[in-house]
Amino acid sequence: MAHEGSAEDGAIVVRGARVHNLKEVDCEIPHNRLTVVTGLSGSGKSSLAFDTLYAEGQRRYVESLSAYARQFLERMEKPDVDDIEGIAPAVAIRQKNLTRNPRSTVATSTEIYDYLRLLFARIGTTTCPQCGQVVQKDHVDSIADQILGLTEGRKFYVLFRLNQAPVAATTPGRKPKAGSRGRPRNLRATTDSVGPSGQQGAVISDSLKRHLFMLRQRGFNRLFQDGRIFEFSAPESLLDIDFRKPVYALVDRLAVRPDIRQRFIDSVEICYREGGEAIINLLPQTPEEKAEWLSFNERFECKRCCIVFPEPQPSFFSFNNPAGACPQCQGFGNTIDFDPDLVVPDKKKTLGEGAIEPWTKPRYRSLQQEFKLAARDRGIPLNVPFYQLAPKHREWIMDGEGEFGGVRGFFKHLERKKYKLHIRVFLSRYRGYAVCSECRGGRLRREALNVSVEGKNIVDVCRLSIREARSFFDTLTLSQEQTKVAERVLEEIRSRIDFLYKVGLEYLTLDRLSSTLSGGESQRIQLATALGSNLVGTLYVLDEPSIGLHSRDTDRLIEILKNLRDIGNTILVVEHDPEMIRHSDRILDLGPGAGEHGGRIIYAGDYDGLIKDSHSLTGCYLRGELSVPVSAERRKPGKAWLRARGARQHNLKSIDVDIPLGLMVCVSGVSGSGKSTLVHDVLYNAMMARRGNAAPKVELDSIEGDEIFSDIILVDQSPLGRTPRSNPVTYIKAFDGIREAFASTPEAKKRHLSPGHFSFNIPGGRCETCQGDGTVTVEMQFLADIELVCEECHGMRFKPAILDVRFKGKNIHEVLQMTVKEALTFFAGIPSVAHKIHVLDEVGLGYLRLGQSATTLSGGEAQRVRLAAHMAHSATSQPLFIFDEPTTGLHFDDISKLLAAFRRLIDLGATVLIIEHNLDVLKAADWIIDLGPEGGDAGGKVVAAGSPEVIAACPQSYTGKFLASHFSDKTTSP
Template identity: 55%
Template sequence: MRMPEPNRQQPDGQIVIRGARTHNLKNIDLTLPQERLIIVTGVSGSGKSSLAFDTVYAEGQRRYVESLSAYARQFLERMEKPDVDRIEGICPAIAIRQKNSVRNPRSTVGTTTEIYDYLRLLFARVGRTICRGCGVEVTRETPEAVAGRLAALPDGTRLLVGFVHAVDASAVAAALDGLRRKGFGRLHVDGRAVSFDDLDPEALAGSDALQVVVDRIRAAAAARPRLTEAIETAYQEGGGNAFAVEVGGAEPARHEFSERFECRPCGMAYEEPQPTLFSFNSPFGACPTCHGFGNVIELDMRLVVPDETKSIAQGAVEPWTKPHYRSHLADLKRAARRRDIRMTVPWSELSDEERRFVIEGDGAGYDGIRGFFSALERKKYKVHVRVFLSRYRGYRACADCGGTRLRREARDVRVGGRTIDEIAGFTVAAACRFFEDLTLSAKETAIAERVIREIRRRVGFLSGVGLDYLTLDRLSSTLSGGEAQRINLATSLGSSLVGTLYVLDEPSIGLHPRDNERLIRILGQLRDQGNTVLVVEHDADMIRASDYVVDLGLGAGTRGGRVVYAGGLDGLSRETTSLTAKYLRGDLAIPIPAARRRRLPNSQALRVRGAAEHNLKGIDVEIPLNMLTCVTGVSGSGKSTLVHDVMYAAVKRAKGAWEKRVGAHDGIDGVELLNDVVLVDQTPIGRTPRSNPVTYLKAFDPIRELFAATRAARARGFSPSHFSFNVPGGRCDACEGEGEVRVEMQFLADVFMPCEQCDGKRFKPQVLEVTWRGLRVDEVLD
């Protein structure tokens, strides 16, 4: 692979680290060049993250936050000082981790990268509102625009410009007096202007509207200012409406105008485009039904009838298999006998009429599934009823906005023939093509040029980090850790910050080799903007593209934490003690198995039919059992969708351990050959500050039982729970088993001090008096 040539110019400054001892770092000294692409590598557990994140990033972030006012610091993340003697030349730091921490259900790829903000501005400035009734563009008829149209009539055309004045039929005379006091003196009657003095009040009796003439003008270019003034007056007095009548011809021609933003032929009013109209985070722009979420929670029949291969008699209606609600199944069976509903055929083979009867009921004693849940809704003040209802509810696309999240008026505005929700539904690659091909008028281009340039730039960054396949309306919460990291990387490029330290955690994980070169190029651009880029990485291509390499080792844990090599790539290739260098030179390599398991004909397999979730195209997949199978493909090809959303969820559902939605597929065969299915992903396993490997693996349970079985423990009446730091009894009451106490420092970073009561040992003194083979329980944990 051809790599971009690194910038070899001498750095302007250095980051000097002295005496770093965070975690397993062995009091290391290190000097890093600024404005360079620096790779920190080494075996897993050698201290890479401890150096990059827990030392360099932590100190950079801490110093930046502490440079702010005390008022501002209380709103920002506070970090404790890393265990290091000194760090010099540190820059404000930004960490881009392999972690998706976004939980906001409104956040999307477009909003995270601010592309959607620029889209809203684009549509507000140059968007064209199209009438949903007749398809005509809706415009606001300003006095200047109306005057221009009237002035363009043939020279000398006689015009009566006026407005319609609503009156009470019994008070026409009083209305005329009021108009006379305002300076008006003529009405339009039967195609001509008639003075108030020449009017017959009796002839106007019973009228509910008077057509008041503001001015009589002959059309000409020079009359445009006078026309503008007359239309302004007509708008002001006529509630935003005006008219102009051509007189003197064979048949008077009437023109009507409105300064309101509405379609004149249809009489339908529209909202004038503004940025908040296109925001689903604003009550003004959000769909009033789903409040900008794009979906609503309601009864999900796929959860009510999870297995369509079962018949009603076999318990296809899952909630009625519960002992408490079996009486409703009996009601259904009685009603079904009266209506000849088939009870012994699979649910999938019932006719639409039969299903409708089961779901909706007959209104004559049988209320149906919906009636059953409606009755439960009235009892949801009870906790167990709410829990029961939640098991059968699911998200469905909002019927009013179709999942677009926006109100109807926002979806009437178009740019380049597309609405904003259509553009948000584009993939990054499609959005690139759309904005490259977008053609606007000269006036629109002058208005929107900078906005479009910024959109193209940010979309290009997303494409550059290998995310062409993501749609702009993809929920941020559904992204993998690697995708979230690359989106944050693209956002950082878009922000154009300089003099910043960026720390990244293995950005090449989950990235197909096809996209690796593009990622390296993006990191190079970030560096060339004047930033220092520090990357924890194992990838050989990334290491070869670096300006500076720090190799930690030699081993992991207590055997790691030392700097094996720090310098350019050429020097690393000559390093004899570095394990990384040996793999780069080819001295060591992962051996490819000489012999592989061969799949026998007609061997057992798990078969998925018609998988069609997300971008899967109704595929059939066969996974052989008792073999190691690898599912691979370019980023966004559907690997996680197939394995996680379809296969894993379907097997779990078949085993009765999955109540969530299963990815779309026709069927799955071979589930009976499996005892269980386990998903191992990158989700953090710890849920509490006390969680550690020995508790997560349940290995601490037998350890506690060993201590509880000792003679000293039995004499004191200790049970296994006394040797747990998670429950009261044997744990230290002061620190609640955490071993340290947090000291609130108001605006400064909180300080964690060893507990004075237990001296960091987590347990009460009497518990620590119990030993097993000479070891206390805290010593076993250490």
């Protein structure tokens, strides 16, 4: 075993780790290095990396915080280990996508959206939607530039308008009536006067008198009206002013000269402060000219349309804030409304045949007749398929017009009666999420969309893919002033987008919902976010970051991890990818087997030493001594095919796909090429909908050939259960036979015990203190909760009376502690149990204990337990199995066992459809459908389809290039 020194020299030193199946593991992880942990599925990789190192690093960091802060953080229990030295605060980046927030997007989770909001608030240009003119404030410097650019010597006045209260006209001997239009109520007249030459005067309100008095106190002694200047040092001087017309305070009298700039700016600022606007009265230069008036203000408004706009603030662009969120959809981008595709499920039907599905119900047939009459009157044909109707006719049917309310009016009418249960049930059949009609999915209020940067508003920018956004921000041109205020913000945006590009996510759009990401995509987004945070001195623990990544993009991922290492972090990666292992600084290989047979470090050192180590199973595969076998003869397609036509969901380009049945078929392609969309969103959902199951809307012309399948089974790597009571033997339904065997013993019959008494899931025979868990959780407030072995049953889960019953000399607790291989011999006389347990052994899980908690199983183990359950119950029927990257978490040796299980399923009559990047699986496939050529909008096409040899020979296929080089290592299975 190679050693890189002690903790003092820069390493994390682990002594005596016993978490799960680890066998007193001692190891060292050098600081600021990239260390890969590899080994068989179930050998203890995650137990060492996550449950020991990450758990201790996080626990120590959390315990260093105050009690107040700790209550908001995840509480980690101390791992079962003697000592860990030199550990840093830890960050775990897992495969699982735990985001369920419908507001979370790629941009928000990477903090790009926060910086975008800052960018648009700082340098965004607001445009008037009515006239297209730029909206801006009149800044004093720009006003000075404009006025001082006039002819030198041009005279002008700087004014601001008085805030006049309404006044009323008066005539000699007559006072205005109270409440008249020219005068507000409750204002007492103070002066009745007649102006010069007998003209009408005006009644001046008390508030206006006070305002004038305050202006005089602040040094304003002149008023301006109709080209005349009035002194108002004495009240009688006001008699010459007609207060029914605009009156202005004179701030300054100037002539255009270079040396008046500061004086002019000061005058304009006084106008802004006193009156909210500055008015420049340019005096005529000749007797023939007229005075010219220019008005400036600090209001953020369109000067042409006089529409005031809100000033851009970061909150103005947030769909999580009421200030920015669309008021109709509350920032979600969609609303619950009737779904046209559910209202007209079969668009080949005519209106006469009942294309409008809700009106075919007996209760609403009268509406159908009224609708036909209205359609005839409007000239809409009743014998033409719905999809061939003119757009204006379809719009009329949906939205109505005049007395005919249309489908929308029909549902609005029913909304008023939804207090009735049957109406609510009826409405729910036709409801779905529709794009918000107000913001059109943009999530923001309309005013926010008036702000743009280089012609794009913030919604337009978020709809760009990472690749497009990278190009947009790299070519963004700004003025010197804009650069000064936005340089740091742009730097943060560019770096984060660059990280997303480098981890192979260039096909994702910035507004992609986080909840729709795969586990691998979610993990790489977390990785990009970690890089953007620029943390140093941190332990990063990653769980197979290459999952979901095409071989073409692995090099970029490795480069990202090296960058993270080089800035001063320790990287610990659980990984099986040969390239990742080859580029690591240190390798820990766990084994030699899995479960109870694993938990030991077989090799620790560099790559060159690993491929020479004779004890390492990983080394045997890497140096070519062992390889994943390929069948000597591939199965050929028969007459049965699953055919899909016109698949255009998401980025699929209306493709036609033919899948041969009874074979192992792989769907490959670069990340984002449309594999999951094709298999999950189109094929699976379409087939489930044809079977009458609820399924999301599918954009597909037709599908045929699926009627041959007796069942359609989607197998993923999600946990089997979330409680300690869930285990492999219960999942494969073998526990029923075991309980019946115990209930049939003489002792059980004597005590009147039924099979239910031998279950830890229901009351009767289980220990009620721990409710069959075997452990009791003690809450420790600000410390991590402690799990203690139940003192009543001592962890055996059952009452003493149940444990007294023995079958072949063992009680129920002892049977659950057996491994699968031990149980095969023990239950050889009970075929119903032995057959199901044998399938577990067949998929490589012979080391698992029958009662092992499902919460301790790895993702690969959980998937194989699911596979075993289906194999155990499959008859001679023809099911379709769908797998999404089944090699996740699997070692080379585990992949060999998985492929053997697939071949067994196919021998039983099944069709196996797999989304996969792993070259060992692709070369073993009978048929491959390769999508691409790129990801996102540049993908969604079928690049090639055929046997692995056909794909390898296709020059346009990225998969083919890597597959061709991989075929040199091909060996044939016996």
